Amino acid sequence: MSKVKRDAKVTKAKILQEARTLFSIKGFDATTTDDIAKSSGVNKALIYYYFKNKAGLYAQVMSGLFDTIYDEVVCARGSCNSTTDELHAFVKTYAEYAYKHSYFPALLLRELSDSGAHLPELMFASMRKVFILLSEILQKGEREGVFIKSIPILVHFMIIGTINLMVTTAPLRKKAMEIDDSVDSCAECSTDKITTDIFQTIQKSLEVK
Amino acid sequence: MSKVKRDAKVTKAKILQEARTLFSIKGFDATTTDDIAKSSGVNKALIYYYFKNKAGLYAQVMSGLFDTIYDEVVCARGSCNSTTDELHAFVKTYAEYAYKHSYFPALLLRELSDSGAHLPELMFASMRKVFILLSEILQKGEREGVFIKSIPILVHFMIIGTINLMVTTAPLRKKAMEIDDSVDSCAECSTDKITTDIFQTIQKSLEVK
DNA sequence: TTTTGCTAACTAACCATTTAGTTAATTATA
DNA sequence: TATAATTAACTAAATGGTTAGTTAGCAAAA
The missing domain is CATH 1.10.357.10 (Tetracycline Repressor, domain 2)
Known part of the structure; x- marks a missing residue:
């Protein structure tokens, strides 16, 4: 069992994927960073850590x-x-x-x-x-x-x-x-x-x- | 000089016109009721008085x-x-x-x-x-x-x-x-x-x- | 005097972003 | 190989600003 506890790539990908789903359904404005963090099972600050800000995430x-x-x-x-x-x-x-x-x-x-x-x-x-x-x-x-x-x-x-x-x-x-x-x-x-x-x-x- | 101080029709029309302009430029979300009120030279509460809410104004x-x-x-x-x-x-x-x-x-x-x-x-x-x-x-x-x-x-x-x-x-x-x-x-x-x-x-x- | 038009001041909630800190992983050192 | 130093990944809890909507009451008109 090589259960990795921390893997930046996986985390980042997870955020991106959840963001895509949420932005898709609700659009940019109606999707909150809280939503994305919650869905991704990740702390909200990580969005800023990896993507600078909400707009940066959206662009990606x-x-x-x-x-x-x-x-x-x-x-x-x-x-x-x-x-x-x-x-x-x-x-x-x-x-x-x-x-x-x-x-x-x-x-x-x-x-x-x-x-x-x-x-x-x-x-x-x-x-x-x-x-x-x-x-x-x-x-x-x-x-x-x-x-x-x-x-x-x-x-x-x-x-x-x-x-x-x-x-x-x-x-x-x-x-x-x-x-x-x-x-x-x-x-x-x-x-x-x-x-x-x-x-x-x-x-x-x-x-x- | 027949400067009328109060005229519901005129006021309402003014709000509608300013709303149209603002919604046009900035879209629904980015336009605030404060903006509309300010541009119309009218108190914000009047928007709710005449149009029920922001969405109602937008629909019209x-x-x-x-x-x-x-x-x-x-x-x-x-x-x-x-x-x-x-x-x-x-x-x-x-x-x-x-x-x-x-x-x-x-x-x-x-x-x-x-x-x-x-x-x-x-x-x-x-x-x-x-x-x-x-x-x-x-x-x-x-x-x-x-x-x-x-x-x-x-x-x-x-x-x-x-x-x-x-x-x-x-x-x-x-x-x-x-x-x-x-x-x-x-x-x-x-x-x-x-x-x-x-x-x-x-x-x-x-x-x- | 009653209704209608209107305002100033307020509230409650939301939400992006930051901060200050913790924990895990990696690399360097002894 | 054990341990210390350092970096990367992550978190909890504010912060600060914004904004839709409300309230209570004043002023003009009818």
């Missing part, structure tokens, strides 16, 4: 999430054999991640809503990496003559904006449907259906005639 | 904003002579409103980010009205054979999601450009350019072949 949580998405897109892109496929992989990977970790879109929207004001460098860099990835796909397609010239950031926001809103409003749309189902708000749509529809929309708009 | 501010957008879209739609034109008017009106009142997208995203959890009925109804309006345009186009069948909520989110993200990230994109301008993030794009691009994308995807 968030860029961790973006890095994961980035890695997943890169991975999915690996098994593509056309640029159109790569675009599809981008949409699919992002959508699947967003639906699987449904707290993520909420965090992202919240973060963007107090826009840049105090967006940590770390997080900004991680976010940007994902955008650059899409830009490359679009540029490649353009060079190959399969996509028309586009404004990358608009394509990017069209994809992630739509997905994020679909995920965050899911409970809302369900509630709405119960009250009034005269207009289809895709309350029961599968991730796959949504992915497909978004991809097709984007693809059609990029199509070379 | 937000649905006021949505109602304004709704009215503007309805108005713009009036001078259209084709369904495609109506779609264009929808995008244009929303984009112009969002850019003119650049705080609005931030408020909306923030509100949606703690999704429905405590979205006041009043606000939800005002939001939904705008969506229904777009649905009608899409259905009409479908009936006339100018649009293919689509999923209204996806089209809606594609429009407002993109616009909202473009507005909220404007300062961020500007900053990003200064650091690295190798990828175009549309930092200097005009509202008009963005409106046009979004409209064309949506239209192309709805096109009947």
